[in-house]
Every structure is written in C-alpha cells, then in structure tokens.
Amino acid sequence: MPIHCKRPVKLLALGLLCGIVPKVIAVTVTGSPHDLSASAGGDACAFCHTPHVTSRSVLWDQTLSPTVYKIYASSSLDAVVGQPTGSSKMCLSCHDGTVASGFTGTLRPGGAFVGPGEANLGTDLSDDHPISFAYTDALVAKDPQLRPASTLPETLKLDGDNELQCTTCHDAHDNQFGDFLTMSNQRSRMCVSCHTMQGWSVSSHRHDSASVMGSHNRLLADGPHQTVGDLACMACHKVHSAGGPERLLHFEQSEETCFSCHDGTVGTSDIKAELIKPSRHDVVAFRNNHDLRESPLAMSRHVECSDCHNPHAVQKQDAQAPLIQGAMRHVTGITSSGGVTPQARFEYEVCFKCHADNPSRIGSDITRVVTQTNTRLEFDPSAHSFHPVVGPGVSKNVPSLRAGLSVASVIYCTDCHSSEEGSATRGPHGSIYRPLLKHHYETSDFTSESEFAYALCYSCHSRNSILSDESFPTHRLHLDQRIPCSACHDAHGISSAQGSRNNHTHLINFDTSIVSRDPGTDRLEFVDMGVFQGMCYMSCHGTQHSGQVY
Numbered sequence: 001m002p003i004h005c006k007r008p009v010k011l012l013a014l015g016l017l018c019g020i021v022p023k024v025i026a027v028t029v030t031g032s033p034h035d036l037s038a039s040a041g042g043d044a045c046a047f048c049h050t051p052h053v054t055s056r057s058v059l060w061d062q063t064l065s066p067t068v069y070k071i072y073a074s075s076s077l078d079a080v081v082g083q084p085t086g087s088s089k090m091c092l093s094c095h096d097g098t099v100a101s102g103f104t105g106t107l108r109p110g111g112a113f114v115g116p117g118e119a120n121l122g123t124d125l126s127d128d129h130p131i132s133f134a135y136t137d138a139l140v141a142k143d144p145q146l147r148p149a150s151t152l153p154e155t156l157k158l159d160g161d162n163e164l165q166c167t168t169c170h171d172a173h174d175n176q177f178g179d180f181l182t183m184s185n186q187r188s189r190m191c192v193s194c195h196t197m198q199g200w201s202v203s204s205h206r207h208d209s210a211s212v213m214g215s216h217n218r219l220l221a222d223g224p225h226q227t228v229g230d231l232a233c234m235a236c237h238k239v240h241s242a243g244g245p246e247r248l249l250h251f252e253q254s255e256e257t258c259f260s261c262h263d264g265t266v267g268t269s270d271i272k273a274e275l276i277k278p279s280r281h282d283v284v285a286f287r288n289n290h291d292l293r294e295s296p297l298a299m300s301r302h303v304e305c306s307d308c309h310n311p312h313a314v315q316k317q318d319a320q321a322p323l324i325q326g327a328m329r330h331v332t333g334i335t336s337s338g339g340v341t342p343q344a345r346f347e348y349e350v351c352f353k354c355h356a357d358n359p360s361r362i363g364s365d366i367t368r369v370v371t372q373t374n375t376r377l378e379f380d381p382s383a384h385s386f387h388p389v390v391g392p393g394v395s396k397n398v399p400s401l402r403a404g405l406s407v408a409s410v411i412y413c414t415d416c417h418s419s420e421e422g423s424a425t426r427g428p429h430g431s432i433y434r435p436l437l438k439h440h441y442e443t444s445d446f447t448s449e450s451e452f453a454y455a456l457c458y459s460c461h462s463r464n465s466i467l468s469d470e471s472f473p474t475h476r477l478h479l480d481q482r483i484p485c486s487a488c489h490d491a492h493g494i495s496s497a498q499g500s501r502n503n504h505t506h507l508i509n510f511d512t513s514i515v516s517r518d519p520g521t522d523r524l525e526f527v528d529m530g531v532f533q534g535m536c537y538m539s540c541h542g543t544q545h546s547g548q549v550y
C-alpha cells in the first residue's frame with residue numbers, strides 16, 4: 001500500500017516530489033495496466049509525468065484533451081456539474097480515447113491509445129458518474145441521501161477545491177483493489193461511503209444471497225460478484241458507460257434493469273411473466289415516462305416499476321391493511337385528503353397517484369347512475385357507502401362476511417386487484433381476470449350464478465349467505481334471473497359529492513346498460529328504508545318496479 005504525500009511540492013524532478021513515496025508508487029504502477037512500457041522495468045512514470053519543470057500541475061506530460069464533453073445530467077441531480085477540471089482532465093487525456101500517447105519511448109502493444117472498450121469513456125460523460133463538482137455541506141443540505149463530506153473515509157479524497165474527481169475513486173498508481181480503486185467496492189462499500197439511500201439498510205437488494213449466475217444480463221452473470229447482496233448498488237447501476245445514462249442504470253428501458261433478475265432467473269418471482277397476462281400494469285408499453293421528481297398530481301399517464309417500488313428500500317415484510325407492505329416502502333403517494341406525501345404510509349396512497357385526482361386516470365368499462373373514476377372520492381370515509389379500504393365501512397349489518405372479516409375490517413386495493421389466486425406472485429402486476437382482479441368476476445348481463453362467476457365477491461362474502469337471502473330478501477331471485485351483482489352494486493363506493501346517502505347505501509349504483517328508468521315514474525332509484533328494507537324504481541329484464549318495497 002503506497003504512502004501518499006499530502007500535497008505535491010513542485011520540485012525539480014518527480015523523484016523528489018515527496019521523499020520515499022515515488023519508490024512505493026513505482027512498485028505499484030509497474031506491471032499494472034498503467035504501466036504502458038513495452039517491457040517491465042521501463043520508466044513507469046513517464047507516460048503521465050515529465051521529469052522536468054513544467055507549468056502544468058503535478059508535472060504532467062500527456063497532452064490534455066481539448067474536448068468539450070457532454071456531461072452528466074438528471075432531473076434529480078443537485079450538484080452543479082460543469083466541464084471536467086483538475087486531475088480528471090489528466091485521466092481524460094487518455095481515457096476519452098481522443099489523444100494518442102505523447103510518450104517517445106517504446107510502448108507495449110495497444111499502449112499508445114486507450115482504444116475501444118470499457119476503459120474508453122469517450123467524450124460523452126453523461127453516462128458516467130458525475131465528476132468535477134463541489135461536494136460541500138450546501139450540497140448535502142439539498143440532498144439528504146448524501147453523507148456529509150467531512151465524514152468520508154480518508155481514502156476518498158476530494159481535491160483542493162472540495163471537488164469530487166476521478167481521483168476520489170481511483171488512484172492511477174495503485175491497483176490493489178482492481179480498477180485502480182481507492183478502496184474496495186465489495187458489497188458497494190465505496191458507494192455507501194457517500195450515498196445513504198433511504199431504506200437501504202433493510203433492503204432485500206442489500207441482503208439477499210440469491211446467485212446471479214443465471215441472469216441473462218451478462219454484466220451480472222459474468223461479473224466479479226456472485227450474489228445479489230455482493231452486487232448491491234451494482235445490481236442496477238453502472239458507474240461508467242451506463243445503458244440508461246440518467247441515474248446510471250444498466251439499461252435504457254427502466255424495467256429491463258429489473259428483469260435482469262425478476263424474470264424468474266434470479267428472484268423467486270417472475271414479474272415479466274405477469275406482465276404478459278391479459279390485464280396488467282403494462283410497464284413495458286410505457287417508455288420511460290416516469291421521472292423521479294415528477295408531481296404525482298400532474299404526471300402524464302404511465303406506470304413503471306419505480307412508481308410503486310423504491311428499489312433501494314424494498315423488503316420482505318407483511319403488513320396489515322391499510323398499512324403499506326414492505327415492497328412499497330419509501331414511495332411517494334397521495335393521501336386520502338388529496339395531498340402529496342413523499343412517503344406513502346398506506347397502500348392506497350400509492351394507487352391514488354394514478355387512480356384519483358390525476359386527470360390522466362383511466363376510465364371505467366361500466367356506465368352507472370353515478371359516474372366516478374376518482375377512487376379517492378369513491379373510497380372516502382365520508383362517501384355514501386364504500387368498501388373499507390381507507391377506513392372501516394359505514395354498514396353495521398353485513399351478515400355475509402366470511403370468517404376473519406367483520407364490519408370493522410379494513411382491506412387493501414390489492415385484496416381485489418392482484419395476480420389471480422393461485423399465481424406464485426403477489427402484487428397488481430398482471431392477471432388473467434379483468435380489470436386486474438385476484439378472482440374471476442363476471443359483469444355481463446344474463447350471467448348464470450355460480451361460485452366461479454362471482455368468485456371475487458365470494459372470496460369475502462359467503463355465497464351461501466347471499467343465496468339464502470340473509471340481507472336482501474330477493475338476492476337469490478335476482479341471481480336466478482341471471483342479473484349480475486354489478487347490475488346493482490358498485491365494487492368501490494359512491495362519493496359523498498354525488499347522489500344522496502339515502503339512495504346509495506349498500507354500494508347500490510345501478511349499471512345503466514342493464515337497468516333503466518321506470519317508464520311509469522321516470523325514476524331510476526333505490527331508496528333505503530332501514531335495516532334490510534328498501535324500495536326500487538326502475539326497469540330491468542322486462543320487469544318494472546315503481547316503488548317496489550322489500
């Protein structure tokens with residue numbers, strides 16, 4: 001391990017720069033990829049340094065590149081990054097591949113130029129870790145996921161202007177950790193010396209010991225790391241020549257980075273297979289419309305893995321509705337009152353980003369008396385009636401509820417919307433049942449009642465109870481008439497701003513493609529008259545109700 005002198009004193013000859021140090025450096029440069037000489041024992045310093053006095057700092061010999069570089073940029077970058085400065089310019093004098101070595105002695109084959117390949121960063125540095133910017137307390141104040149510069153390990157040195165340079169992470173003279181790194185990056189120790197990503201300490205991506213040898217991503221399968229935990233940050237990020245420049249990801253298409261493992265080759269679940277099912281959150285069809293800094297209230301219609309997952313914070317942890325599950329920790333959301341939260345506490349807050357106030361939300365296939373596609377209003381605890389997602393429901397009489405559920409229960413959106421029952425994968429990625437339902441649910445008119453037809457409802461409400469008319473005395477009669485549940489019931493809720501409480505209790509919100517106005521009174525209405533009592537005005541399957549009471 002070389003001993004470094006603190007600041008090079010510009011003396012006459014390099015050998016005198018700082019006493020004993022050059023000797024130690026000589027040993028580590030010789031034979032390393034930075035020893036460009038044709039044979040061992042040549043002058044391992046002269047490719048970069050001149051032994052004579054020069055006006056350049058550190059007695060630099062290689063011609064500096066006049067290139068104007070394309071620099072790193074991203075919407076989440078707080079640092080002010082400009083053109084390369086200081087020692088980075090020295091590295092780039094060879095590593096941008098534009099300048100041939102000015103060394104006059106005999107070079108090893110290929111030593112004259114950094115030719116095409118990994119070591120050639122090119123003149124486009126937008127796919128490389130940002131360099132040549134001040135890493136100061138002011139920067140850390142803007143980005144709480146950075147450690148204070150004063151706490152960096154001694155091996156990670158900023159330059160005299162507090163700038164982070166190539167030489168913060170690399171030492172051109174010392175290859176003991178490989179890639180001339182200034183410290184080992186095993187399990188991303190180097191990255192986490194500066195970055196402290198929220199949720200990382202407990203993340204599955206930090207700890208999982210699954211082998212990456214089967215990945216189709218060659219960078220993982222053929223790389224130096226064996227497991228997900230060994231790769232750590234490098235499972236998704238690439239510090240140089242990244243496929244997805246913004247935020248230095250392996251691939252241009254954000255989900256491709258995740259599919260390196262989540263296609264059944266490394267992770268236990270095959271998310272890729274979920275995403276070809278008939279009903280899905282089609283992250284593949286949306287091409288990188290997600291942005292880390294987007295406003296959940298105004299973003300364009302899209303959905304990507306990172307909209308629902310923070311890859312730094314995912315963990316295996318079960319929670320109870322409505323609390324957010326481990327897989328969705330540290331993700332932004334919209335609260336039940338419509339405000340933005342940087343960190344969703346409840347699962348529905350993540351869904352509300354796209355299925356509530358956002359004008360780009362999707363519509364419904366069913367036309368109803370009361371039309372509403374803002375799920376925040378549908379599930380609001382002040383709504384006329386609603387399935388208990390945000391809080392317990394309004395009804396005290398729900399005799400059909402199956403064991404384990406009561407009128408005090410709270411359920412998840414994903415208790416209804418997720419991969420179909422029987423799939424090995426949890427979560428609302430894809431389902432064979434529309435719209436992304438966990439169980440089959442028939443909404444077309446003239447459906448014959450069966451366990452399968454309304455399996456979704458029967459997963460929580462006893463079929464036996466419904467068919468034996470424990471609440472609505474003519475449930476069975478209507479079902480025998482092949483009228484679907486959805487002709488009368490809305491699966492979400494009826495917002496308090498629409499209709500009236502009297503008319504929309506018990507999730508009653510008729511499907512107007514099946515149910516029409518009573519021609520006698522011109523009314524299309526349900527009237528609540530107390531526990532298990534009510535009245536209807538309407539026409540359906542050729543039958544008229546003009547104030548029919550039950």
Ligand code: HEC
Pocket residue numbers: 004005007008014017018021022023025026027029030034035044045046047048049058087090091167172173
């Ligand atoms: C591949 C290019 C390269 C080679 C080869 C090289 N150096 Fe350096 N050297 C640098 C760069 C770049 C710096 C400036 C580092 C900085 O500013 O942080 C430097 C700085 C130095 C310094 C100043 C102290 C320091 O570490 O910052 C000394 C001393 C030094 N080199 C000695 C040598 C000796 C002796 C050899 C030959 C055994 C050698 N170098 C070979 C690139 C090289």
Ligand code: HEC
Pocket residue numbers: 033034036047048062087090091092093094095101110111113114115117119166167170171172178179180181
């Ligand atoms: C005089 C030209 C020259 C300069 C200056 C130079 N390098 Fe290199 N560097 C090379 C060559 C040539 C290679 C070998 C490339 C190859 O094997 O394809 C190399 C290889 C590397 C490697 C890869 C090591 C490996 O194991 O493959 C790293 C990392 C590196 N250099 C970093 C730096 C950094 C950081 C600086 C500035 C401090 C720097 N280099 C300055 C010429 C230079």
Ligand code: HEC
Pocket residue numbers: 088091092095118119120121129130131164165166167168169170179181185190234238239240241
């Ligand atoms: C934030 C730390 C960091 C900075 C800054 C940095 N590098 Fe690297 N560099 C790395 C790491 C880590 C690797 C090893 C890559 C890996 O394991 O995939 C690496 C690898 C390399 C390689 C080997 C080829 C490759 O792509 O793997 C070269 C060459 C290189 N760096 C040159 C540079 C140059 C030149 C600069 C400045 C323009 C620079 N690095 C800035 C961390 C850094």
Ligand code: HEC
Pocket residue numbers: 073074075076077078079080129130135143146152156164168169185188190191192193194195233234237238239246247248
């Ligand atoms: C010496 C400190 C240091 C080290 C080591 C370091 N980084 Fe950084 N990195 C920074 C700083 C500072 C920024 C700028 C952050 C900002 O402006 O928000 C940054 C920026 C980034 C960005 C771009 C962030 C954005 O919002 O666009 C990524 C991605 C990144 N680093 C990943 C890594 C990875 C992966 C490693 C390990 C190979 C690593 N960094 C090592 C200090 C470091």
Ligand code: HEC
Pocket residue numbers: 076145188191192195196197200205232233234235236237247249254290291292306307311312
């Ligand atoms: C499982 C994949 C994955 C792993 C592992 C991972 N990242 Fe990321 N990282 C991402 C993705 C994807 C984004 C962009 C997120 C988005 O667009 O919402 C990102 C964004 C970032 C950013 C910029 C965003 C910000 O919040 O400021 C930094 C910095 C970063 N990662 C550093 C790291 C570091 C350091 C590690 C290791 C401790 C790491 N990442 C591990 C996938 C990963």
Ligand code: HEC
Pocket residue numbers: 204205208210212220228231235236257258259260261262266267268269305306309311314315316317326327
């Ligand atoms: C290097 C492989 C790898 C990559 C790349 C990767 N993951 Fe993972 N991920 C895993 C492993 C292993 C687990 C542990 C659970 C399992 O085996 O599926 C996991 C777990 C998860 C979990 C669930 C948490 C848990 O432990 O149950 C989520 C969510 C997740 N990853 C999302 C992502 C996203 C989003 C990306 C892309 C930004 C991504 N992953 C990239 C390997 C990876």
Ligand code: HEC
Pocket residue numbers: 278279280281282283301302303304307308347348350351352353354355362413414417428434435436
């Ligand atoms: C970042 C935006 C976003 C988030 C967050 C989101 N969705 Fe979606 N969702 C969409 C988009 C866009 C579609 C339209 C389908 C498509 O084109 O991929 C959709 C479609 C759906 C569908 C209908 C599928 C079909 O086949 O018609 C359901 C059901 C759904 N989402 C439920 C949820 C649930 C439950 C959550 C929360 C766990 C959620 N969504 C979170 C954007 C989102």
Ligand code: HEC
Pocket residue numbers: 348351352355362363364365366372373375379387389411412413414415416417434435441443456486489490491492
């Ligand atoms: C009790 C089961 C259930 C719960 C809980 C539930 N949904 Fe649905 N959802 C359905 C059914 C059934 C449909 C389709 C039939 C219909 O609209 O009546 C549907 C339709 C949708 C659609 C398609 C468009 C639309 O409005 O019809 C979206 C988007 C959606 N739900 C999102 C959500 C979100 C977000 C949550 C949680 C905040 C949620 N759902 C909770 C059962 C449920």
Ligand code: HEC
Pocket residue numbers: 255258259262267269271281283303304305306307308309317318325326327328414424425426427428429
């Ligand atoms: C609309 C939101 C949403 C999107 C988009 C989404 N997920 Fe998920 N994901 C979830 C939810 C919710 C869970 C289940 C949480 C639970 O029940 O514990 C989950 C679970 C997972 C799991 C764990 C599966 C298991 O069986 O334990 C992995 C891995 C995962 N997601 C990866 C991904 C990847 C990779 C992508 C992009 C290709 C993605 N997710 C897109 C919401 C989403």
Ligand code: HEC
Pocket residue numbers: 385386387388392393394395396397398401405406407408409410411415416441456457458459460461485489491505506507
């Ligand atoms: C994940 C479990 C679950 C599923 C699936 C489910 N429900 Fe419910 N449902 C409940 C719970 C819990 C309540 C009690 C809420 C209350 O007390 O207001 C309830 C209440 C109801 C009520 C009474 C509401 C009131 O205010 O009187 C109706 C009607 C209803 N569900 C119909 C359905 C229909 C139709 C389906 C199928 C589309 C369905 N449910 C699917 C859990 C579920």
Ligand code: HEC
Pocket residue numbers: 397398399400401454457458461465466470471472475478479483484485486487488489506508530531532533534
């Ligand atoms: C013709 C209209 C209609 C159809 C079709 C219908 N319901 Fe109902 N349902 C009602 C009415 C009206 C009530 C309210 C009874 C009361 O409390 O006054 C009700 C109440 C309920 C309740 C709450 C009380 C309880 O029994 O726990 C549930 C749950 C329910 N229905 C589920 C279903 C399911 C599941 C289907 C389809 C298999 C269905 N309903 C089909 C009209 C209908």
